[in-house]
Every structure is written in C-alpha cells, then in structure tokens.
Amino acid sequence: MTILAIDTSCDDTAAAVTRDNRILSNVIWSQAALHAKWGGVVPSLAKRAHQDRLPWVVSRALRLARANLPNSANLFTRHSFGVGGPNSPNLIAAIAVTVGPGLAPALEAGIHYAKQLALLHEIPLIPVNHLEGHVISSLARPNLPNSPNLPNSLALIVSGGHTQLVLSFPSHRILADTLDDALGEALDKAARMLGLGYPGGAVLEKFAKQGNPQKYKLPLPLLGRENQGAFSFSGLKTAFYRLVEGKELTKQEICDLAACFQSTALDHLIRVVSKTISHFNHSSHSNNFDFSDLLIGGGVAANIELRKRLRKLGKQFDLKVHFPYSKKLCTDNAAMIGLAAQWAFARGEAAKTQAEINLIDRQPNLTFPSL
C-alpha cells in the first residue's frame, strides 16, 4: 500500500511517501531557525509555520515519489482511478498522520490538513502514534523491500521528548521511562549552558569528540537503582549547571565539559537498559516475550558514541541492533509515520468514512501502556 504520511508533532513540517517498509520520498522543512532565538519551540509559531508550509512539503513529497493522489475528478467513479487504476503503485491509497504525542497546536495543523486531503480524495486516514514511528524507523529501507515481518523486539526511543525502553510487536509496552527530562532534552540543556545554541545535541557531540570525558566528575543518576525501570537526567543537569555556572570557559574546557556530560548521560542510559534487559531475562515474563532484536529510534540515535555503546550492549545480550539508515530518519520525519501506518492499518485503525475521519483528534499526551 502506498501511503502519504504527514508529521507535525513538533517543529518540523514533514511529509513522505512510503510503500511497505520502503521510503519513496521523505521531505522535512525544519523550523529550527524560527524557534532558535526563543531557545525552544513556541507552539503558536510552530502551528502557523506548519499551516504555511504543509502544501509545499506535501506536494514535494508526492513529486519526488512520482506519486499521485486519486484524481478528485474521478472521485465518484471508484473504478476509474486516474494513473494506472486503483492498484497502481503510484497512487496514494491512504493518508497517515501523527495524532500524538506532541505539541497540541502543532499536531492540530497536520491533522486538519490530512483530514482535508483524505476527504477530498476519498481515501482512508490512518491516525499514527509518533512513538510507534520512532520504534519502527530503524526497519525502513531506502530501496528494495525486505521482509515486512517484524521481529519480537526491544525498542529504545531516545529523542528530545522521550527516553523509553519498550517491548515491541505486536503491541508496545513500556519497560523503562524517564522520571524527568528526556535524554535529548538534557543534551540540549547542557549544550545551552555551554553557549552552543539550540537544539544542541548534535553540536555537543562535535565538541565532545575533542574533549576528555574523565576530566570532570559528574554524578551518575539513580546509581544502584538501575533495575527499577527509570531513567533520570535532571540531577545530572543541575550538577552540570553548578560546574559551569558563571565561568569563562576556554574552547578546550567546553570540549571536556561536553564530553563529560555526554559520557555520563550515556553511562546512565546504558546501565538502565542493561539492567532492565537482565532483569527481564530472569523474570517470569521471559517465557512470554522472547526478543531477538534491539531497535533504536529518535534524534539521539544519530549520536556516534551512543551507537558504539549500544552495539557493544547488543553483543553482550546477543541482540541484533538496528539503527535508522540515515540521520534524517532518526530525528522527526514523516517516513517513519508511513511505516508505522501500515501496522496501524493492519490493526484496523484506519478511518474510512467521513464520520470516522471527522472523529480523529490530536492526542498530545499519547503514550504506550506500561508492562
């Protein structure tokens, strides 16, 4: 099924065309520059920018994929579908849209636009959980499709809004979640304290590469309590603030501080993931859920040091580790929404009638259930 997917959960206006787990186009218009001077995303500005940019982003995604929406002139003769008939690979069979989690006004812009398209072209609208998109993003392929079967997996979502270890497929259950900040958010805050701008995770990584991660001692969060299904980054952030507060920093000091913060945050992440897997392997659940793969998604999945450490962990636990094949697939994008939509469709979650489509609403706090 060829899907046109839309994501406006935060500050990226994104549209993509996907078929099975193949990405035919993936267009993103980042609003980072618009929000940078405010040091974070301003929801009302984001909504307006999404509304302005969606038509261009969607038509570009369609053009790059050489795909068409069913011709509205043919809407009342379902058997004459324009290009190549209803089964033509070029023809969009459904629209998918992120309904949550995310910023309410931003989500609303994408949902409103997607509803209009679905109604105008008389095709189903598939509401998608953005987190399921991040879970599945590492299984996307640029070209040849591989088996659409999903492995029984653990998924680690590490983004600006989430840090979750999830047991995945056929359903998703949270095994560990953050008590406070998300990992990406913590990296962004540390980068800001070092004067590296916003969003800072990727810049912090660059500085960290030239720094000594042992130079300063930062406290490991939740030390000794890593088996309790929780991540925490706010204490680390406070300790870091005390370290840098009011200091004039040299370039080398900034690199060392960046390296120390990143390294400590990742130490904590890996310790919790590792303890949770061990705990799970030895618990009564282990007979019911056998996982062979570890799927990583979210903006921080682009981080090289994180990848190194997770590959090592994969070896230790005999898990096949998957990362998204490009940076663009790590950070927010609509291609992952198209992929997730296939599974939502298979679960019968598509809205097909006008009444069902009208009922689709934003769910800013959408999450997965806990185990």
Ligand code: KG4
């Ligand atoms: O998945 P994403 O685009 O948005 C959310 O759904 O939250 O993730 C954005 C986050 C930001 O915190 C950003 O700083 C972080 O991903 N990020 C990185 C890197 N690239 C993006 N963090 C560490 N290293 C990177 N290379």
Ligand code: ZN
């Ligand atoms: Zn995201």
